[in-house]
Amino acid sequence: MSVTVSPRMGTIVGVDVRDAIDGDVIAEAVNAFFADLEAIEDRFSPWRPGSEISRIGRGELRPSDASPDVRWVLAACDELERATGGAFRAWRRDPGRPLDPSALVKGWAVDRAARRLVEAGLSNWCINAGGDVLARGAPGPDRRWRVGVRHPVFADRLGAVLEIDGGAVATSGLYERGPHIVDGRTGDLPQRFWSVTVIGPELGWADAYATAAFALGDEGLEWVHDHPAHGAVAMTADDRLITTPLARRHLTSFSGSSA
Amino acid sequence: MIARIGLGLASIALACALVLGFRPPDDAALTAGAGADGRSSGTANSAGGAAAGPTADATQVVDGTVIQTRFGPVQVEITVSSGRVVRVSAVELPAGGRSGAISRFVSPILASEALSAQSARIDVVSGATYTSRAYATSLQAALDSAGL
Numbered sequence: 001m002s003v004t005v006s007p008r009m010g011t012i013v014g015v016d017v018r019d020a021i022d023g024d025v026i027a028e029a030v031n032a033f034f035a036d037l038e039a040i041e042d043r044f045s046p047w048r049p050g051s052e053i054s055r056i057g058r059g060e061l062r063p064s065d066a067s068p069d070v071r072w073v074l075a076a077c078d079e080l081e082r083a084t085g086g087a088f089r090a091w092r093r094d095p096g097r098p099l100d101p102s103a104l105v106k107g108w109a110v111d112r113a114a115r116r117l118v119e120a121g122l123s124n125w126c127i128n129a130g131g132d133v134l135a136r137g138a139p140g141p142d143r144r145w146r147v148g149v150r151h152p153v154f155a156d157r158l159g160a161v162l163e164i165d166g167g168a169v170a171t172s173g174l175y176e177r178g179p180h181i182v183d184g185r186t187g188d189l190p191q192r193f194w195s196v197t198v199i200g201p202e203l204g205w206a207d208a209y210a211t212a213a214f215a216l217g218d219e220g221l222e223w224v225h226d227h228p229a230h231g232a233v234a235m236t237a238d239d240r241l242i243t244t245p246l247a248r249r250h251l252t253s254f255s256g257s258s259a
Numbered sequence: 260m261i262a263r264i265g266l267g268l269a270s271i272a273l274a275c276a277l278v279l280g281f282r283p284p285d286d287a288a289l290t291a292g293a294g295a296d297g298r299s300s301g302t303a304n305s306a307g308g309a310a311a312g313p314t315a316d317a318t319q320v321v322d323g324t325v326i327q328t329r330f331g332p333v334q335v336e337i338t339v340s341s342g343r344v345v346r347v348s349a350v351e352l353p354a355g356g357r358s359g360a361i362s363r364f365v366s367p368i369l370a371s372e373a374l375s376a377q378s379a380r381i382d383v384v385s386g387a388t389y390t391s392r393a394y395a396t397s398l399q400a401a402l403d404s405a406g407l
Contacts, residue, residue: 128385139382147383169385
């Protein structure tokens with residue numbers, strides 16, 4: 001088992017590889033993974049003034065002149081905005097950071113960079129990018145990846161445990177300091193859920209859907225449920241868990257009561 | 260250079276790696292109050308007394324710089340034991356002064372061991388995170404100060 005941790009994308013990214021193969025092969029693959037994350041950050045980070053996203057935000061670069069990946073991401077953000085009735089928005093009213101597709105890019109970057117692990121022949125690994133999880137294979141024989149979901153109120157406790165065979169788990173919520181998620185339709189903070197966790201095959205979509213579902217509030221779980229192969233778990237302010245059927249199948253234990 | 264270690268299943272120690280060139284640029288979203296940066300720069304509250312930098316058995320708590328943001332001040336605190344980062348948390352700072360570390364934010368990666376008493380055999384933890392340049396800047400300062 002080898003774990004590599006690096007500060008990335010404003011948070012901490014860890015890669016846990018369980019394949020019983022040559023350590024040098026693993027090291028090279030993990031280094032390539034982090035190198036890809038760095039390159040993506042260079043192009044996408046709204047915190048880097050020279051990135052394509054920052055330049056588009058300032059009106060210095062037309063979206064149609066951007067690189068293919070950036071164009072794809074912006075188109076995906078547009079689609080998400082339409083699909084969520086504006087609850088998910090990449091273009092903000094924030095003059096300092098008018099374009100911020102981070103809710104999609106955070107997970108998408110991991111999906112993209114994780115190709116390096118697959119190309120190297122690694123098939124049992126788990127990436128944790130600041131609370132967004134992408135896993136493949138299994139942590140050991142006859143086991144499934146066990147993903148704890150943080151309790152939204154008590155940071156040192158879990159609210160739920162999910163078991164996955166591979167795939168992504170992303171959580172969006174308000175318990176972290178700072179109102180960074182607003183309902184794009186009203187500009188208000190959603191109050192219904194403390195957090196929404198989405199399970200799906202890819203981290204980019206899971207991440208974006210979690211953000212959108214949280215912003216949508218009550219409609220959020222139904223909205224995720226309408227997307228094939230995706231499920232959601234929401235933790236409410238009154239200590240209840242609400243799950244879609246798919247998410248319920250992955251749930252192994254939880255604190256509080258369930259709805 | 261990315262630090263890598265092989266872990267025994269019982270080990271909880273993780274090394275937080277520095278990546279060459281990881282230096283957040285000046286950030287337009289940070290407020291003019293960024294002058295508070297220098298106030299608590301790399302304060303080391305060492306349980307064993309003395310200098311910054313990990314020693315064989317000492318456990319140190321190292322604070323990163325205080326970064327002012329639109330949503331309030333952010334300061335990251337790391338706990339270093341035997342040269343390894345074993346905890347990362349955000350210090351909650353009420354207006355006008357410091358308080359102790361509030362465990363509202365515990366790094367998902369490092370929290371897995373702390374949470375294991377509550378639910379056995381967790382491999383990883385998912386949670387919403389405060390991803391921002393302020394956090395990264397403060398964390399980097401804490402790592403620098405701890406000599407990691």
